[in-house]
Amino acid sequence: MYTEKQITELKKTATWLRMKSLEIIYKRGAGHPGGCLSAAEIIASLYFSKLRVDTSNPSWEKRDRFILSKGHASAILYAALALRGFFDLNELDRWGELSCHLQGHPDRNKTPGVDMTTGTLGHGLNVASGMLLAARLKNLDFRTYVLMGDGEIQGGIIWEGAMTAAKFKLDKLTAILDYNGVQLDGSVDEIMPLEPVADKWRSFNFKVITVDGHDIVQLLEAYDEAENADRRPTIIIARTVKGKGVSFMENQSKWHGVAPSKEQYEAAIAELKKKGKENAGC
Amino acid sequence: MLAVDLKNPKIASIRESYGKALVKCGAENDRIVVVSADVSSSTMTKYFSESCPERFFNVGIAEAGMIDTAVGLALEGFIPFVDAFAALVCNRGLEQIKTCVSYANANVKLVGTYAGISDYKDGPTHHSVFDISVMRAMPNMAIMVSADPVETAKMVKIAADYKGPVYLRLSRADMPVLFSEDHEVTLGKGSILLPGSDLTLICSGTLLYRTLLAARSLEKAGISSRVLEIHTLKPLDTEIILKCARETGAFVTIEENSIIGGLFGAVAELLALNNMSVPVEPIGIRDRYACTAMDVESLLDFMGLDPVSIEEAAKKVFNIKKAGEKKK
Numbered sequence: 001m002y003t004e005k006q007i008t009e010l011k012k013t014a015t016w017l018r019m020k021s022l023e024i025i026y027k028r029g030a031g032h033p034g035g036c037l038s039a040a041e042i043i044a045s046l047y048f049s050k051l052r053v054d055t056s057n058p059s060w061e062k063r064d065r066f067i068l069s070k071g072h073a074s075a076i077l078y079a080a081l082a083l084r085g086f087f088d089l090n091e092l093d094r095w096g097e098l099s100c101h102l103q104g105h106p107d108r109n110k111t112p113g114v115d116m117t118t119g120t121l122g123h124g125l126n127v128a129s130g131m132l133l134a135a136r137l138k139n140l141d142f143r144t145y146v147l148m149g150d151g152e153i154q155g156g157i158i159w160e161g162a163m164t165a166a167k168f169k170l171d172k173l174t175a176i177l178d179y180n181g182v183q184l185d186g187s188v189d190e191i192m193p194l195e196p197v198a199d200k201w202r203s204f205n206f207k208v209i210t211v212d213g214h215d216i217v218q219l220l221e222a223y224d225e226a227e228n229a230d231r232r233p234t235i236i237i238a239r240t241v242k243g244k245g246v247s248f249m250e251n252q253s254k255w256h257g258v259a260p261s262k263e264q265y266e267a268a269i270a271e272l273k274k275k276g277k278e279n280a281g282c
Numbered sequence: 283m284l285a286v287d288l289k290n291p292k293i294a295s296i297r298e299s300y301g302k303a304l305v306k307c308g309a310e311n312d313r314i315v316v317v318s319a320d321v322s323s324s325t326m327t328k329y330f331s332e333s334c335p336e337r338f339f340n341v342g343i344a345e346a347g348m349i350d351t352a353v354g355l356a357l358e359g360f361i362p363f364v365d366a367f368a369a370l371v372c373n374r375g376l377e378q379i380k381t382c383v384s385y386a387n388a389n390v391k392l393v394g395t396y397a398g399i400s401d402y403k404d405g406p407t408h409h410s411v412f413d414i415s416v417m418r419a420m421p422n423m424a425i426m427v428s429a430d431p432v433e434t435a436k437m438v439k440i441a442a443d444y445k446g447p448v449y450l451r452l453s454r455a456d457m458p459v460l461f462s463e464d465h466e467v468t469l470g471k472g473s474i475l476l477p478g479s480d481l482t483l484i485c486s487g488t489l490l491y492r493t494l495l496a497a498r499s500l501e502k503a504g505i506s507s508r509v510l511e512i513h514t515l516k517p518l519d520t521e522i523i524l525k526c527a528r529e530t531g532a533f534v535t536i537e538e539n540s541i542i543g544g545l546f547g548a549v550a551e552l553l554a555l556n557n558m559s560v561p562v563e564p565i566g567i568r569d570r571y572a573c574t575a576m577d578v579e580s581l582l583d584f585m586g587l588d589p590v591s592i593e594e595a596a597k598k599v600f601n602i603k604k605a606g607e608k609k610k
Contacts, residue, residue: 108357108386116357117386120377126347127382130317130354130362133339137315138358157378160347168339 002220006049008279010216014044015276016083018245019269020092021075026265028096030104034255035149036076038180038213038240045219046145047080055085058112064142065115065131069124070149070178071105072257078102078111086113121152125161125175132170143172143227151183154192159204165233166205173233174226175206178213180242184256201235213238245272283462284475288494291458297395299431300452301326303438304363305333312337313359314442317352319345319366324454325395327365345370349378349390356388361442367401368394368410368451372417383447384420391441392417392449397427398488398538399567400454402581405574411567414486415543417449418516424469425515427451427487427537432461433513440469451487453538455578458491472519474526478508481532481600484523486512486545489536489565489587496592503593505600518548524556532599533562536592538582541566561602563595 018040025031046066047053054060068077075095082089087101094100101110105119116127124146131144152158165173179197181188188194198208207229211218219238226234242256243249246268260268286292308314308330315337322328322340331338341348345366352362364371371394372379383390394413401408417425424444428434434452441448466473475490476497485493490511497507508530512519527533537545546564553560565587575581582588 116353117381120381123350123353123378123382126350127354127357130351130356131358132354133315133351134355134358134360137337137360157344157346157350160341160344161350163344164341164347164351167341 002217007216010044010048011279012276013048013083014040014216015245015272015279017044017076017079019272020079022260022265022268024079024092024095025075025259027093029259030096031075031259032072032257033249033260034182034242034252035070035073035178035180037244037246037249038242039073039076039147039178040244041214041216041219042147042176042178042238043076043080045216045223047084049220050223051145052142053084053113055113058086062140062142065128065144067116067124067128067144067146068106068118069146070121070152071118074104074106077106081111081113084113121149122155122157124148125158126164128173129161129164129168129170132172133168135172141172143174146173146175148175148177150177150179150181150188150194151191153177153194162201162204162206169231170233171229171231174223175233175235177235177237178240179237180240182242182251182253182256184253186253198237201237205232207232207234208237209234210237210239213240214244245275247271283465284460285462286458286460286491286494288498291491293456294431294459295456296428296431296434296453297324297326299434300393300395300438301329303435304330307439307442308334308337311361311442313361314363315339315355315360316363316365317341317348317355319343319348319370321366321395325365325393327363345374346378349375349392350382352390353382353386353388356390361389361391363391363393365393365395367408368397368413369408372410372413376416380420384422387422388447389445390447392447393452394449395452396454397451398453399572399581399585400488400578402575402578406571409572411572412540412543413451414515414539415547418543418548422447423516424448425451426469427513427515428453429485429487429490429511429513430457430460432459432463432465433467436465436467440467444469453488455488457488460490460494467513470514470517470519472510472512472522474508474522475511476507476509478506479530480506481534481596481603482508482510482526482530483534483536483592483596484510484512484526484545484549485536486515488538492582492587492589493536493592496589496596499589499593500596505596507596512545515545515548518552520552523549523552524558527553527558527560531560532603533560534565534592534595534599535562536565538587539566541568561599563599565592565595
């Protein structure tokens, strides 16, 4: 059970992550706001409650692994890693500079806390399977979390990874689908429909848990439930809203990969602050 | 060292050698694992699957996923050998190799079996004639090409011991055994196998026996051919190639790969970068697909990868070199 205080803190953290990722996208003039905002509660509840990590030893062998398979949401991952203490918060302002360790997409060789290099889509599930085969050989009990985008699972390699994870009964795998329903060129339903998506994963022998991806309690309970998956990998299908929290960005494909102007950025931050206060008060 | 009776060579299987070498390395090092795309009975990693079943993972006919799965194992400290036909490892798995192996610098050993046109029965879909060209362009990637079964076994051990991505290219063919067991193979080092002063035949991989036959024939014609084996395309032994350029002044490059981006490309780039004007004639695949054949030897001949073509190329560069000397 989670206390009200924990939940309130995680809500605040999610709001902070939204604001910080928008800030660094705005300052860099590049990034992917829509898919960062949809993943805020998922990232907050993982990095500030669930994941077993040691910021002083990012390569700690027993840590839980996290792969941002939808690597274009790097801004919110970087914000979370900095806030968690993997590196200094000030470094976020240097994102994209030639000498900065923060690349456009996550780079395991450059950024402390990044477990796998991603950017081009579709790698997370297979790499996670390899990590968990290794864990089994080494008798380690870490879990591996993989966050995928909905557009991402249109690619066939995802299903190769799904078969591998199921064949080898990798029950330490928790995949999370950020199902915000919008991709670069339009809605997922229009571009390449995924439904019935839960049935697809069930038929691939995954345990499927469907949650409201903006509900911290539902997410935390789903992470816990995944730990009793009975020799099956788990996928949490998190229904989310692309651009969540900024009204003019919500459900808009044009906000997939565009940085806001100064006016848009200021309006977005004002709205997020207002909503954050309302959330904290409730 | 060379130990071959050119008239009557002993023939042995590259893939048998690969499969047995993996078993040996796997017994010595429990971090070695194999990820296969359902070809272990063809590539002979079935031996490893029998000796180390807990470290053998067959992910089905899914080469792209296979490579990423191997990356996950590598990130956790294992040494995965990824095993499939070269045509699929390097083409279907290309993006995975670029992002997750080469760019992420994962310690994965990519083994491209049935490389070149050695899968003569199955035709161009199964041929792999620009794998070297593609892999050469990958930062962090070491590339080795085996010329015989003895070298194959040694390269498996070298790949396992080397820290970083490796592409090991193996033929399907049964090959003449060229080397004795004490043959030294060092990653990144070429070997002068036969001395000679008129020109250098630079060979990478499976055409080495044919190159040696050509060298013998050229000797009878009064042309002294040096034979340089470049088994490592990357890192390239630039020193030995430049030394041969200075000392012999004419090259023929010989490879079972496209001349675009392969050994010919590597040698030509090196000479250009060093402002060396040396005639070079390529023996390799000239921007076209091969075809199906009844056996590999006739297909190699058909594609111009035969000893006579090597000899003709040698005579051509030798004559260009002589003409250049006369002008001076």
